Each structure stands twice: as C-alpha cells, then as structure tokens.
Amino acid sequence: MSKQTLLLIGLFIMSFQLMIAQGSPDYTGGLKMKFNEDGSKYLRIISWAQVQANYGLDETFDGNGNKNSPLNFNLRRARILMFAQINKDFLILTHFGLNSLNSSTLSPTGKGDGSQLFFHGVWAQYNLGENHTVGGGLHYFNGISRLNNQSTLNMMTMDNNRQSWATIGLSDQFARHLGFFIKGNFDRLQYRLAVNDAATTTLDSRVAVAGGDAVYNGRALLGSKDAGKTYAGYMDYHFLDEESNFLPYKVGSYLGGKKIFNIGAGFFLHPKGAVINTGSDTAPTLDGENVSIFAIDAFYDTPLGEDGSALTAYAVFQSNDYGKNYLFSAYGTGSMVYGHVGYVFKGDVTKTRYQPYLSYGSHSYDAVSDSRNTLGIGVNAYMSGHNSKLTLEYKKQEFGALDSNIISLQAMIYL
Incomplete structure (x- = not known):
C-alpha cells in the first residue's frame, strides 16, 4: 500500500473521529493531529462560523432617501485558528478570518476590503518553568476586563458588549496589539501583562480643533517616541474551580460544566495616546492626553444540582479616560456598568438545552448629558453545547436621538 493511500486513510479516520466528537457535549473542539504517541506534540485546527439574520423594528433610510429593508443578513464571523506544540516549552498560534460580511461589504469579485x-x-x-509564559507577536493577551479578553466561540449573549472591547480600532488591529x-x-x-506598539493608523482620523475635545490619534500626530507604546494587564483570583489560561480567550458560559467564581481587575494605559489643540486652527499646538482605562469585574458560573440546570452571571464596572471630553462612536471618557x-x-x-438570558449596560460620557443604555433579551438553544447553537435576541439601544430596536437570529457551528 502506498504512502499516499495510507495518508488518505489516516485523514479519513481523523475526520470520522471529528464528526463523532461533534455530537458530544464534552467535545473540546478542533481537529488534532498528533506527532507522537502520547499527543504532546500536535497541531490543532479549529474553525467556526456565525451567520445572522437581523430584523430592524425601526424605519431607516439610505443616503438617497430610499427605505432600507428591515431584514438583512450578515456573516458575523468566519474564522480558522491553528496552534501547534512540538515541544512542551514553546507554542505557535495563527488565527485568521473575516468579520461582518454583508451587502455593504460584499464586492463583485471578492477582492474588496470588506471581503478580505x-x-x-x-x-x-x-x-518559563511550570506556571509562567512569555511571548510576542500579534496577540490577544489584553488588559482591562474579562470581556476585553472574551472568546467569540462561547459567548453567552449573542455578541460581546461592544464598549468592553475598549480599544478596538483605536490603538490596535481588531482588539489585537x-x-x-x-x-x-501564582x-x-x-495574570497577564503586555507591552505593545500602538497602531499609527486608527479609526479616529479627526482633526483636533482649537479649544476642542480630544481625538485618539496621538501616535500619528506626536510620533512613536512620545505616544508609541501601550501597557495592559488583567488579573483574576479563582475561588472555586480554576480556569485554563493556556490560551488568552475567556469563556462566556460553561453551561454548568465547571463551578467558577472569579474576581478580576485590569487596566490599559496609552501615554499621550490622545491629543488636544491648545493653539489655534491655523497654528495648532498639539498636547498629548494620557489614555487610561480601569475595570473591576466578577464572573460566576455553576451547575444547579444534577439535572443539567446551570447559572451564569457577570458584572463589570469600567472607568474610561480617553482624554478631555472624548467621544467617538460608542467610546468616550466616562464610566460604564x-x-x-x-x-x-x-x-x-x-x-438540546435552552438558556434564556438578560443583559444590560449603561455608559455615561463627560462630553454629553445623555447615557448610552443597552438592553438585551435572548435565548440560546444548545444542540451540542457551544459547538452547535442557535441564538435569538432582541436588543434595544438608546443614546440621544438614537433609539434602535433589532431582533436577531444567529446560527453558529464550530469544529
């Protein structure tokens, strides 16, 4: 029998084992290729997709004054993650994919920015010994809070609380530095601590107006010496079962598979990350404003008896300082609960098991008197744990003139 035939048989057997594992609630995810008998040398591949149908309850219009369809479809995430360990002392991880592919980001030949x-x-x-690890690259060992380190594979709510990804597109590449x-x-x-380069290009490309509010593009305007580095950290104490910190991704809900109670605290610092103009519009004088974000949070997840019922609860308080009266998109100087x-x-x-849930967030801003309030009511249908689930959610968001009401249905599968 040829080597090629043996390889095809081997791949078929692994694929068959993967399909069997998918149907089990204790499936840990991924196609694992072992390079030695005890499995300590391996390559693991994980793939997942989240597809949404979103129905807006409010009438909206496009730029030409035409009514928008209330029903829209969205490929929220399509990802592949691979990591390999051929020696117990080191590991390499690669994670790629796309986000939010919809009618606005589709391109005729799949070569547009939104399709990439x-x-x-x-x-x-x-x-570094048994309990400590050092690494580098484009990574997700973030600071601030549990939700700023949230895995997208096992969120309890349909999506993460947006303001908890507090630097996304401002100093990083999609929440990665x-x-x-x-x-x-210990x-x-x-614990996790990181020293990173701030991105030169950010979503906030506004010009600092004389006597006006801060803008978050200090690295581009002041240079890398003054505004080039960010510092982040998060620590949490595990009172009951201990969670894995092998990878940076925090679990959203264990569905009663563990008994967890953690209290955590974290930070993000970007010296002179924002700027204000203390001169005039014709002769600007740019002064750096330090960006500092701090949070404390608590996470509880536990089975309730032997009947499969379980409770998941999470709470966070976050203090945000992006500079003087900063306000851009969902982010701003102020506080959040x-x-x-x-x-x-x-x-x-x-x-199949069902999990109704409720979420609520309120974000106050120094720049305006209104608070951004977000309410989510939903239910998950777990057909094979997080590996195959449906989520139905109603989300209401109020902020100033904004009053958004959306019903979403999401299907997710990960292997």
Whole structure:
C-alpha cells in the first residue's frame, strides 16, 4: 500500500473521529493531529462560523432617501485558528478570518476590503518553568476586563458588549496589539501583562480643533517616541474551580460544566495616546492626553444540582479616560456598568438545552448629558453545547436621538 493511500486513510479516520466528537457535549473542539504517541506534540485546527439574520423594528433610510429593508443578513464571523506544540516549552498560534460580511461589504469579485481575510493573531510563546509564559507577536493577551479578553466561540449573549472591547480600532488591529506579553499564575491568582506598539493608523482620523475635545490619534500626530507604546494587564483570583489560561480567550458560559467564581481587575494605559489643540486652527499646538482605562469585574458560573440546570452571571464596572471630553462612536471618557445573567433549564445534556438570558449596560460620557443604555433579551438553544447553537435576541439601544430596536437570529457551528 502506498504512502499516499495510507495518508488518505489516516485523514479519513481523523475526520470520522471529528464528526463523532461533534455530537458530544464534552467535545473540546478542533481537529488534532498528533506527532507522537502520547499527543504532546500536535497541531490543532479549529474553525467556526456565525451567520445572522437581523430584523430592524425601526424605519431607516439610505443616503438617497430610499427605505432600507428591515431584514438583512450578515456573516458575523468566519474564522480558522491553528496552534501547534512540538515541544512542551514553546507554542505557535495563527488565527485568521473575516468579520461582518454583508451587502455593504460584499464586492463583485471578492477582492474588496470588506471581503478580505486578515490575521487576528500570530504569536509565539515560551514557557518559563511550570506556571509562567512569555511571548510576542500579534496577540490577544489584553488588559482591562474579562470581556476585553472574551472568546467569540462561547459567548453567552449573542455578541460581546461592544464598549468592553475598549480599544478596538483605536490603538490596535481588531482588539489585537503587536508586542510582548507575559502570563501565568501564582497559585489561584492568574495574570497577564503586555507591552505593545500602538497602531499609527486608527479609526479616529479627526482633526483636533482649537479649544476642542480630544481625538485618539496621538501616535500619528506626536510620533512613536512620545505616544508609541501601550501597557495592559488583567488579573483574576479563582475561588472555586480554576480556569485554563493556556490560551488568552475567556469563556462566556460553561453551561454548568465547571463551578467558577472569579474576581478580576485590569487596566490599559496609552501615554499621550490622545491629543488636544491648545493653539489655534491655523497654528495648532498639539498636547498629548494620557489614555487610561480601569475595570473591576466578577464572573460566576455553576451547575444547579444534577439535572443539567446551570447559572451564569457577570458584572463589570469600567472607568474610561480617553482624554478631555472624548467621544467617538460608542467610546468616550466616562464610566460604564454592564452585567448579564443566564439560566440553563434542566434537561439531558446530550439533547438540546435552552438558556434564556438578560443583559444590560449603561455608559455615561463627560462630553454629553445623555447615557448610552443597552438592553438585551435572548435565548440560546444548545444542540451540542457551544459547538452547535442557535441564538435569538432582541436588543434595544438608546443614546440621544438614537433609539434602535433589532431582533436577531444567529446560527453558529464550530469544529
């Protein structure tokens, strides 16, 4: 029998094992190719897709005054993540994909900006003994809060609280920074710390107006020496079961698979990351404003008896300082409180289970008197844990003249 035939048989067997594993609630995800007998040398591949149908309850219009269709479709995420370990002392991870592919970002030949795959993460890490690791690259070892390190594979709500990804597109590439990190634990206290380069190009390309508010593009305007670095960290203490910190992604809901109670705190600092104009519009004088974000949070996830029911709860307080009266999109200098709670009904863990949930967030801004308030009411139908689930959610957002009401249905599968 040829080597090529043996390889095809081997791949078929692994694919068959993967299909069997998908149907199990305790499936850990991914096609794992072992390079030695005990599996300590391996390559693991994980793939997932989230597809949405969104129905807007409010009448809206396009730029030409035409009514928009209330029903729209969205490929929210399409991702592939690969990581390999051929020695217990080091690991390499590669994560790529696309986000929010819809009618506005589709292109005729698939070559438009919105259609392109890009790297969400590429980093290498090295173990420093048993409990500490150092690494570098385009990474996701973020600071601030649990939700700023949230995995998109196992969120309880349909999507993450947007303001919790507090630097996305402002100093990073889609919530990932380029730099070095160290992570590990001291007994039950887990930590992650990072020093990174700030992105030169940001979503906030506004010009600082004389006597006006801060804009977040200090790296571009003041240079890398004064405004080139960011510093981040997050620590949480695990009172009950300990979570894995092998990868940076925080779990949204264990569906009763663990008994977790953690209290955490984190920060993000970008010296002179924002700027204000203390001169005139014709002769601007740009002064740096330090960006500093701090948060404390708590996460609780537990089974409720032996019948398959479970409770998940999370709460966070976040203080945001992006500079004087900063306000851009959903982000601004001020404070935020956010929380969510979900309950998994009792039932056979090998069959479909349901989890209704409620989320609420309120974000106040120094620049305006209005607060941004967001309410989410939804239900998850887990057909094979997070590996195959449907989510139906109603989300209401109010901020000034904005009063948005959307009903969304999302289908997700990950292998």
